[in-house]
Amino acid sequence: MTVNPLAPSWLAHPEDANVLPPAVWSQNASRSASGEIVVAGVAATDLAAEFGTPLYVVDEADVRARASDARESFDREFARIGSAAKVYYAGKAFLSAEVARWVTEAGLFIDVCSGGELAVALAAGVDPARLGFHGNNKSLAEIDRAVSAGVGVIIIDSLVEIERVADAAARHSRVQQVRLRLNSGVHAHTHEYLATAREDQKFGITLADAPAAVARIRELGSLRFLGLHSHIGSQIFEADGFVEAASRLLALHAELLRDGPIPELNLGGGFGIAYTSADRALPVSTIAASLAEIVSSECARLGVPVPVIAVEPGRSIVGPSTFSLYEAGTIKDVLVEGTAVRRYVSVDGGMSDNIRPALYGADYSVRLANRGSDADPTLVRVVGKHCESGDIVVLADYLPGDVRPGDLLAVPATGAYCWSLASNYNYLGRPAVVAVLDGRARLIVRRETEADLLSRDAGLPDHQSQGAA
Structure with a gap:
């Protein structure tokens, strides 16, 4: 096992990057036989297909x-x-x-x-x-x-x-x-x-x-x-x-x-x-x-x-109950100071749905959600799609080395101060919030659409804002 020198001292190299540490995840989160993350009987891929990403998923x-x-x-x-x-x-x-x-x-x-x-x-x-x-x-x-x-x-x-x-x-x-x-x-x-x-x-x-x-x-x-x-x-x-x-x-x-x-x-x-x-x-x-x-x-x-x-x-009640679900997009390996490689995994959200890393230097974890993998763990930095170099969702964690565009990523413990601090930076709509219970998922806060964003712009005729996606 080779430890990446870019990893922070507190971050242990995992034997298995698929494990869901129980202290960080909600009580009803687990992996299925196929390796997919399931919460309260609902699979991550089903949640993404029905509600889209980014998405806050609450274990009711x-x-x-x-x-x-x-x-x-x-x-x-x-x-x-x-x-x-x-x-x-x-x-x-x-x-x-x-x-x-x-x-x-x-x-x-x-x-x-x-x-x-x-x-x-x-x-x-x-x-x-x-x-x-x-x-x-x-x-x-x-x-x-x-x-x-x-x-x-x-x-x-x-x-x-x-x-x-x-x-x-x-x-x-x-x-x-x-x-x-x-x-x-x-x-x-x-x-x-x-x-x-x-x-x-x-x-x-x-x-x-x-x-x-x-x-x-x-x-x-x-x-x-x-x-x-x-x-x-x-x-x-x-x-x-x-x-x-x-x-x-x-x-x-x-x-x-x-x-x-x-x-x-x-x-x-x-x-x-x-x-x-x-x-x-x-x-x-x-x-x-x-x-x-x-x-x-x-x-x-x-x-x-x-x-x-x-x-x-507040945090101790709702924080561990929720994870954020993203879709991975661009993936880049960046050579840092000529000594080590940091893998940047970009997702379809970012500081607009979780400002805490930028605001407080908060650390988070990440796991592959749509599948399991036997690939060797690779140090990653999960970043968003916003126009800021500080647009970081997870500063440092390990994902399987075969992480690829289109994979679903889950960031746990996002129930507190993520949705409530969310913004429309770069005109992104705030994500939906769904509650899962006994094998069923239901919407509790709907996703903001472009129509929602344009409806507040007083410089636009009504018909333009109503026609937005």
Whole structure:
């Protein structure tokens, strides 16, 4: 076995490039006897033939199972210490009407961050009392709509929002429940753009400013203070950041209890998942047990009752459930610095359907989807069709050396922050999303067509946009 010197140090040379590592793939993904990838009884070639590529393929049973596991784990661990838990699904990871129904049927609440996400949840029939509304710059219209709809809790992100939410609640003759988002100062081990509790960033208010803010909330008859909120970042593998954030918030929680009740404490989300076989993600049961332990011990030390604990996982529920399906096109072997060859495999999507590698330097895996192969593994870089050299889908992985144009490629763990960050760069339509369950596939978000793209161009006559493919 010859190891390509261009391979990153973390990437192991596989004995078999057909293997689907279970930590990276959904629970119902496997290979058929012929070597084709099958998810929930539906073959990749059938999905491509019916729905086209690029395509997001969601294992519905996997999403439902992960949502139920999160709720059951937090319910169990916090019941053990004499309290309770609320699990909010972070809709920003991926939200559609179907996903909103799946997670609420599993007993979860939903966290939304914009008027659009709120609209999707309400249109899906979600009880507004089971919604939390986030955002560092909520418009007056968004606040008014959330209050009038009866959203369960609004997360206050700045001092000015206290007055804005109070005014909206008074206009609608409501008492609006609110949380106060704090910048805990905890430095999570993640990408700089994913760390949301460092001092120099846009979210929340400081711990020092919190007492005065809570006092103001309590003065206003149209508001009810539900508790503090913290979110330290995303794609976090270690529990120490959550433990430290919980410790800091509980100290302030205990101080604020002197002036009134505080029924809840929200510790946010950000639980990491495996994108490659080198990633080691914590099981949700381990996270729940760790948080219950620190909350219990800190509350005992502070001499205060254990509050209801809320968390907000999104990626860990929907991320591993989904893979992106592409068709391979141009394939090039490029000699790098005269020493080694990197094989570039171009696909029919790219940074328009997965911006995370370009935005965060995120790593992904790839597998041949339409067949198995005994060819020796070859180091590849999977790239898109956009006009950017940074248009990379998979920076480095191994595919069988006989990969060829027309093959289907599957990139796992694309359920979170891929569709939701998708764009129309180079005028590509955003891909469809299909759910697979018990041998059947159904469309849950349709593909954008050229007609969709042209319909927004006010410089075109209606008949031109309607005639596009």
